[in-house]
Amino acid sequence: MTVSKKRTISDESRVFQEKWSHNYFFIQVKEKAICLICQESIAVMKEYNLKRHYSTKHAAKYDMIEEKLRIDKLALLMKNIQGLYLSLKTGHKDSEASIKASYIIAQKIVAKSKPFTDGEFIKECMEVSFEILCPAQKQIFSKLSLSGVTIARRIEELGTNIESTLKERISKFIFYSLALDESTDLSDTIQLAIFVRGVDSNFNITEELAALFPMKGTTKSCNIFNALKSTFNRFDIKLNNLSGVITDRAPSMIGKNEGLIALIKKEMGTCGALQLIQYHCIIHQENLCGKSVGFQTIMKDVVKIVNFVRSRALNHREFKNFRSEIDAEQGDLIYFTDVR
Incomplete structure (x- = not known):
């Protein structure tokens, strides 16, 4: 059948x-x-x-x-x-463009450290401008959402996207190094800045701020090390390919037995990592040199030279002719005055 x-x-x-x-x-x-x-x-x-x-x-x-x-x-x-x-299709495109524009404006607001509520003021200015320049396109800006809540959400989403992108790049690092520095903000909170710089197999170099970690309590080496481990866990960073660490000369950073560098080396010893190279921050070195040399030592000779040129008319004329012959950007020399 x-x-x-x-x-x-x-x-x-x-x-x-x-x-x-x-x-x-x-x-x-x-x-x-x-x-x-x-x-x-x-x-x-x-x-x-x-x-x-x-x-x-x-x-x-x-x-x-x-x-x-x-x-x-x-x-x-x-x-x-x-x-x-056709109107539905155009409306869909306008909606996508409005969302993209709101993300760009949110990025500009956070880059300039402006209040989130400034988005509403920007929208108002844009509507007034387009009402004069091209009234037919004014309705497009009515769909643009720039409220304080929306800007805050856009910035949060941008931050999440940046973090995921950095996490993906870090996973491809062959070797990387860290730079750490701590500074006190206006609320007397210690902010630990952790920078990461690495290279992948294609020799692409990435250097970004991985975290700005607020430290509410003490800033001992163990506290800094715990903050660093928290950042490692956040980005899935391994100690196996850590090649160098840059710090300042604070005892909590470079202490022989209990400093941050010593704690990192102990942790790296348990996982068979390479030898760690320690560097001193060049900015701190410049500050130390500036305190040692002193600005007045340099300006003393500069003021003497300026006074010699301007003290006599012949010296001044010859100096001006000399600068004219060499096509110098400045045509004359002014007296040195302290800024008060």
């Missing part, structure tokens, strides 16, 4: 017929029949289904339209539905 297979819609090869447009006001859109009058779709493209839809919903109004008037009505409905699809 043979069992007949159940027919499917694809097996029947149903094809939309042009007469259905004239008789029932339907068109085909992506293998579905769409009613031009109410924009409803018919999943199964059979004449019986289209006829039943037209008879139950539209026949009473549209059966009286015949011949040329029916053709004109069909053309008008097709034109209307094309305009509807």
